[in-house]
Amino acid sequence: MLRATLDQMRASAGRLTAAAIAILLGTAFVAASLLASATMERATHDAFTASYGDADLVVDAQGVPIGPEEVAAVRGTDGVATADVQSWFGLEVTGPRATEWVSFSPTPSDPRLAVGTLSSGRDATAADEIVLAADVAERLGVEIGDVVPVGFQVYDEATDTQEQRTDRLEVVGLLEASDNFFAMGAGGRLEPEALDAWRTEQNGGDPEFYGTVLVALADGADLESVRADLQSAPGLADASVWTVPELAAERTAQETGSNVTFLVVMLGFAAVALSVAGLVISNTFQVLVAQRTRTLALLRCVGASRGQIRRSVLLEATLVGLLASLAGLALGTGVVMIGVRVLDGAFASSTIGTTVPFSWPVPVVTLGVGVLVTLLSALVPARMATRVAPVAALRPVEGPSEQGAGRLRMTLTVAATLVGALMLAGGVALSLGLSDTDSADAAMLGGLAIGVLGGLISLTGILVGSVFLVPRLLPLLGRLAGKSVPARIATANAVRNPRRTAATTNALVIGVALVVMMSTGAYSARHTLMDELDSSFPVDVVAQVGDTSVGVTPEQVEAVRQTEGVAATATLRTGSVEIGTGDLTTYVDLMAVDSGDLGDVMRSDALDGLTDGVMVIGWTYELGDLDGETVTVTGSDGTTLDLRMVPGDVGQNTAYVTPEAAEMLVPDAQVTTIYARMADDADAVATAGAVQNAVNEVTEADGSAPVLQVGGAAVERAAYGQVIDTLLAVVLGLLAVAVIIALVGVANTLSLSVLERRRENATLRAMGLTRGQLRGMLAVEGVLIASVGALVGGVAGLLYGWAGAAVVLGGLGSLSLGVPWPQLAAVAVIALVAGLVASVLPARSAVRQSPVAALATD
Template sequence: MIRLTLSQMRRSVGRLAAAGVAILIGTAFVAVTLVAGNVVTRTTYDSIAAQYTGADLVVRGVPMADAELDAVRGTAGVASADEQLLSFQQLEHGGRTIYQGVLAEPTDPAVLPLEVVAGALPEASGEIALPADVAERLDAAAGDTITLVRNVVDDPDEGTYREVRERLAVTGTLDDPYGAYSMMGGAAVAPAADVTAWEADLSAPGDVPSEPSTVLVTLDDPADLEDARTAIAAAVTNSAASTGADAAGLDVVTPTEHAETVANEMTGGDNVIFTTFVLVFAAVALLVAALVIANTFQVLVAQRTRTLALLRCVGADKAQLRRSVLVEAAILGFVSSVAGLVVGAGLAQVALAVGRGMDLGVPLPASISVTPAVVLVPIAVGTLVTLVAAFAPARAATRVAPLAALRPSDAPTAARGAGRVRLVLSLLVAVAGFGLLGAGVVLSTAGGEPSLGLMVGVAGGVLSFVGVLVSTVFWLPGVVALAGRLVGASGPTARLAAANTLRNPRRTAATSTALLIGVTLVGMMSTGAASARVTMDAELDGRYPVDVMVSTDLAGSPEDAQPVPAGLTGTVEDVAGVATVTEIASTTAQVAPEGAGAGEATDLPVRGLDPATAGEVMRSTEMVAPLAAGTVVVPEELSEDYGIGDGQTVTLTGPDGALEATAAVTDLADDGLLVVPDDLAAIDAAAATTRLWVGLDDPRDAASVVPDIQDVVADTEAPADVTGAAVERAGFQQVIDTVLAIVVGLLGVAVVIALIGVANTLSLSVIERRRESATLRAIGLSKGQLRGMLAIEGVLIALVGAVLGVLLGLVYGWSGAAAALGWAGEPVIAVPWRDVLLMLAVAAVAGLVASVVPARTAARTSPVEALATE
C-alpha cells in the first residue's frame, strides 16, 4: 500500500500542491510567529536596557565611592567596571550655546550605547565627542575646538559658584541608535577623569555621594556569571561596612534581568496575555489551513472513487484504505511543514534585515534566534493538523462500495443535515461567549481590575467565536442562498451558481468559514487598532502633556538660573510646527508640610501656571486640574521623597512672604511644585520666567520640529536646555503603528490560505457536477456561461465569508479595544472604513481569481465524454 500511496501522490501532485501550499503557509506563519515572539521579547528588553548595552552585570542601588568601585574592579573575573556618570554642561561654538549631557567614557567601549558616526572617541583629557545633530547645530566637526562653560564651588559656606571656561577638542560625532538618551537629545562623551572632575567641582570638599550609582561590569571570558555576581555583592557590602556606609539597597543584575523587572512593572508582572496573544495568530492560520486541507482531501477522495472501489474489489480492506489516505497526509504534512519552516525563518530574517535598514528606532537584533521550539513546533503541529484534517476524508474513503467501480458515478447528494444537539450546544456556547465578552468590557471600564476584565473578555471572545464557527453549518448556507437570490435576478447563469452553492452545504459552509476566520481576525485587528490608536493617543497625552520644554534653570534651582532671554518666546513660536508657547515663572521656596507623617522642611522649585491657559499648551490638563488659588500641585515623586501627602497643609516660604496651601498630589512629571501665578507672586514678586512650555501642531512631527527649536535656542546667550518628550511619544506611536501593521499583515496570510480553500471547493464542485455540466453544455450553455457560473459561485462564497467576517471583526475589535484599554479611560470606538472596503474588494477579486482554474477544467471537458458511461 505504501508503493500505491506514493504512486497516487505522484499522479495527484497538482491537487496536492494546493494543500501543500496551505500547510506551508500555515507552518511558515507558526515559525514567523514564534520567531517574532523571540524578536519582540529581545527588542523590548534591549530597548529598556539600552543604557546598559554590552555590560555583563549592572551594580546599582547604593552610592559608590572610590573604595566600593575599587572593590568591584578587584573582584576575581571582572574585566572592567565603570560608573555610568552623566554630567550636564554648557557648550559654546560659533555664537551658539547648547546645554548637553556628557557621558563619562567607559574603560570598555562595548558598554557604550552610542555609535561613532565620524572621527573617534576621546583618548585624552580635554577632548569630547558630540552627538551628530549637536555638532551640526554648533557647526563643529572633528578637529574643531569648542568651549565648555561650567560652574565650580567658590565658597562652600556661602554656597557661591564661579564660572570656568575651558577649551575642548572635538574628536568625533556620535549616534544614539536605540534611543538610550533620546529624552535629552543624545549624549556627548568625554574622558571619565574629566567628567568626574567636573562633577566633583560642584560639591564641597569632603562631600560623599548620596545618590545611588550605576556601575557597568564586564567579565573575563572564563568567568562564571553567578560566581562573579556573588563575589561582587560581597565585595561591595564588605567595603561599605568598613566605611560605615549602607549597602542595604545593593542589587547586582544582568541587563536582561533589569529589563525583565521593568517589563513586569509595565505589564503588572504577567506576560501570559502577551504570549497567548502571539500564539493565537499561529492557531488561526493552522485552523484555516486545516479546513483547506480537509477540502483538498475531499477532492482527492472524490477523484479516486473508482480507484478506491477497484482496490476494494481486489481485496484491500477498509483499514488499508484509511491508512493509505493518512500516510499520504502524513508525508504531505511533514514535507510541507519543513518547507514552511524554512520559508518562515527566511522571511523572518529578511524582515529583520529590512527593519534594521529602516531605522525604526528600536534595537532589532541582527539575526533570528533559532531555538528548538522554533524548529520542532511548526513541523510537529503542521504534520498533526494535516493528519487531523485528513481523518474525515480517510473515513469517507473506507465507505466507498466495491460496486461503485462498476457503475457510473452520479453527483453526490447534499450532505445530511446537522444534528439538533450540535445546534443547541453551539448556540449556548455563542450566547455565553458574547455574555462573557460584554462582562469583560464592563469589568475593564468600570474601574475594576483591568487584567481580569481582559482575561474574561478574551475567554468570551474565544467561546463566542467557537460557537459561531460550529453553528455556521446551520445558518451560513441560508445566508449564501439569500445572497444567491439577490444576484439571481441577473440571469439564469447566476441562479445556477446560487443553486450550486447549496449542493453541499457542509462544504460551502466550511470554505466560507475558512475565509470568515481570516477576515474576522483581520477586521478585529484593524478595528481594534483604529480604536486603540485613538484611545492610546489620549493616554499618551496624559503621559506627555507638554510636547517640548525649554529651560534655563538647568540644575533645577530657579534662583541660580538666568531668565529666559527677551524675545525667545516669540522666536520659538515662529518655528514651523509650533502651535503655542507658555511662559513659566519659577522661584525656590522652603516647603514645610504639616500634620502627622509630614516630612522635614526643604527647599524646592515652585512654578506658576495659569489654569486658564494650561489647556492651550498641555495635551492633557488632568494632572493640573486641582490647580487653584490656595492649592499647590505636588508631583507624586516629590510627594514620596519629601513626605507631602494629598490634602495636607503645606507652607511655602519665599523671598517676599509665606503662603499656606493645600497639597494636591498628581502624577505630573516635573521636578517642582505648581501654584497659580498670584500665589507665586505672594512668595516671590520678582519670580523670573525660567521655562517655556511648547505645544506642537502634531506631536508626530517632533523629530523634525525639536531640532529647529534647539537651533533657535542655541543662538541665545543664556544657556538653555531643550527636552522633547514628544520625541519619545512619537517613538511610541511609531512602534505601535509598526506592530499593528505587522499583525494585520500576518493575519492577511490566513485570508490567502482561505482563498486556496475557495479554489479547492470549486474544483471539487466541478468533479461532482461533471455530468451535470456536460448536460448544460449539451442543451446550449456556452463555455463562457459555464465559466461565468463558476465565477459567480466563487465570488458568492468569498463575499459572504468576507461580509460576515467584517461584521464579526467590528464587534470583536470594539470589544477587545474596550476590554484591553479600559484602564486608560473611556475607550473610543472607531471604524476603519478603508480597511473594511479593501477587505471586501480583495475577497471579491480573489473569489473571482480562484474560479479561473476550475472553470477552465470544466470548460475543457467534452459534453459527449462526460455523458458517456464508462
C-alpha cells in the same frame, strides 16, 4: 500501494499544490517566528552584554546605594584583580555648533572593563580632561585638543535656588559612536575621581550612588569562589553577583516582560495560519477523494483493504506535508535573513545585525508541526475514502445534499457561544471595575486572561454553529445577486452542502475576524491614547529653560511663532510658591500666562476652571488631591493669598493661576516657557525638529540666550501613532496570509462542487445555459461564500476588538471605542474580489466539459 499512491500524487499534482501552498505558508510562519525570536533575543542579549564590557562578574546592589566602602570591599576581595564603578553622570557640554547634555562614564582601570572603544586619542586620566563619543563631538563641532565648557546645576537648599557650576575640560580622545540604547555613559568618559567629585557635589556632599560594580578576576581565580566571597562582603549582603550572560538574560526578561513574549505572539499568528491551512487541506483531500471515486473502487475490487486505502491517503498527506514544510522552512528562513539585512541597511541604529542564529529546534519544530497538521487535516478525508463501496462506486454518483447537523451540535454551539460571551464580558467588567484601584495592573492581566479564554470559547461556538448560521445567511445575501436564473441556481448550490460550505467560510471567518479585531483594537487604542495624551500632555510643543531664574528671549519666542507648522503660541512665567494645609506644606511650580491665549494652544479643558481666586493644581505627594479646598499660598517674597484648589491634569507639583495672582505671588518670575500648538495637518516630528533648530539658531547667534529644551505631547503622540501603525501593518501583513489560505479553500470548495455537479451542469447547458451564464453562476456562488465569511468574521472581529480594547485600555480612564470603517470597507471589497478570483479556475473547468460527454457518463 506505494506505487499507486505516488501515481495518484503525480496525477493530482495541480490539486495538491493548493494544499502544499497552505501548509507552506503556515510552516513558513513557524520557522520565521522561531528565527525572528532568536534573532531579537540575541540582539537584545548582545546589547546588554556590551554594556558590561568583558567583566567576569557584575555586583548589582539591587537598588541600594553603593558608597566608597562597598567599592573598597569589592576591590579587596581575594581573587579580584580590579573593579570599576559602573555609573553615569550627565553634563552640559558646549561646543562651537551647539550645546548638548551628555552622559559620561568613568575611565576604566582595566581594558576588560571598558564599555565602548577608543577610536582616537587617549583616555581621560586627569581631572581637567574629557573623552567624547565621535558623533557627539561632531554635533558639537569639537576635536581632540579643544577645551570645552562643561557644567550642571546644583540645588542650594539654603537659598532654594539652582546654581550653575561650570568648568573647562580638554578633549583628549574620541570614542567610536555607539547606537546601543542600553549602554550607560555612551557619550564620553571622565577621570573617575573627577566624576565622583562632580556627582558628590550634585548630591549635596553625598558620595553614594545607584549603580553596579564591574569586576575583573585575577589569573587563576575561581569564579564561583569569588562570587561567594563578594556576596558576603561588608555592605553587600543584599547584593546580587552575576556573570555578564546571566545579567544580560535577566535584563532582557525585565525589558521585554518575558524572554518568550515575542515568540508567543509570533507563534500565535503561526497557529492562526496553520488552523486555516488545516481547513484548506481537509477540503483539498475531500476534492481528491471525490475525484478518485472510481480509482478507489477499482482498488477495492482488486483486493485493497480499508486499511490500505486509509494508509494510502495518509501517506500522501505525509509526503505533501513534508515537502511543503521543507519549502516553508526555506521560505521562512529566507524571509528572516533578508529582513535583518534590510533593517541593518535601512536603519543606522539597528542592533539586530546581519546574521540569523539557526539551531536544531527550528527545522525539527517546523517540519514536525507541518506534517502533524497535514496528517490531522487528512484524517476525515481518509475516513471518507474507506467508505467507498467497491460496486456502488463504479457507478457515477452525484454529490448528495448533506443535512446540516443535529441537536448535539446545536446545544454545543449555544453553550459555547453564551459561556464565551459571558466570560468575555466578565473580563471587561473586571478590568474596568478595578481600573482606578491599586489592583489595576493585576485586574487588567486577569481580565485579559479571562477575556482571551472567553473569546476562544465563543469563537469555537461560532465556528461549530456555522453549519446553522451560514445556510440561513446565504439566501439573504443571494437576494442581492438578483433574480436571474444563474444567481438563483448559485444560491441554491451554495446551501446544498452546508457542512462543506460552513467549513470553507470558517477559514475566512478566522482570518477576517482577526484582521478586523486588530484593526478595531488599533483604531480604539490610537484614539484612546490620543485622548489620554491630550488630557495628560495638552500642549503640542513646549520649549523651556532648565534654570527658571533665566528667561527666554523675545527672539526665541518669535522663532517658535514663525516656525512652519506652528498655529498658535503662548508664553508663561514660572516661579516657586509654598502651599499648605495645617502642618503639611509643599512647594509647587507656579505658572501663569504672559502672552497669548492658553485656550488656543492647549488641547484639553484642564484650565477651563481657572478664574480669579482659583488655582488649578496637579497631584502633589505631600498633600494629595486638594479638590475644592481653600489653601494659603505663600509667594517668593512672603506675600500670601487664599486660593480655592481645583484639581487638573497639569503635571505633578505644578499649578496654574491667573496673571494677576502670579504678579502678587511671584513678581520676579521670568518668562521661562513657550507653548505652541501645531496645525492639524502638520508633521509632528518635523515641526518639533524645526522648532528645536529655530531656537538653536537664535541661541547660537545670541550668546546670552539660554539653551532651551524642546519637547511636548505632539512628538509623543506621533511616536505612539507610529508604533500603533507599525504594529498594525505587521499584524495585518501576517494575518493576510490566513485570508489568502482561506481563499484557496473557497476555490477548492467550488472545484468540488463542479466535480459533483458535472451532470447537473451538463443538463443546464443542454437546456440552454450559456458558458457565460455558467461562469456567472460559479462567480456568484464564490462571492456569496466569501461574503458570508467576511460578514460573520467582520461582526465577530468588531466585537472582539472592542472587548480587547476595553480590557487593555480601560485603565486609562478615557476609553474611546470606534469602528474602523476604511478597514471594514477594504475587507468587504477584498472578499468580493476574492470570491470572483476563486471562481475562475473552477469555472474554466466547468465550461470546458462537453454537455454530451458529461451526460453520457454512465
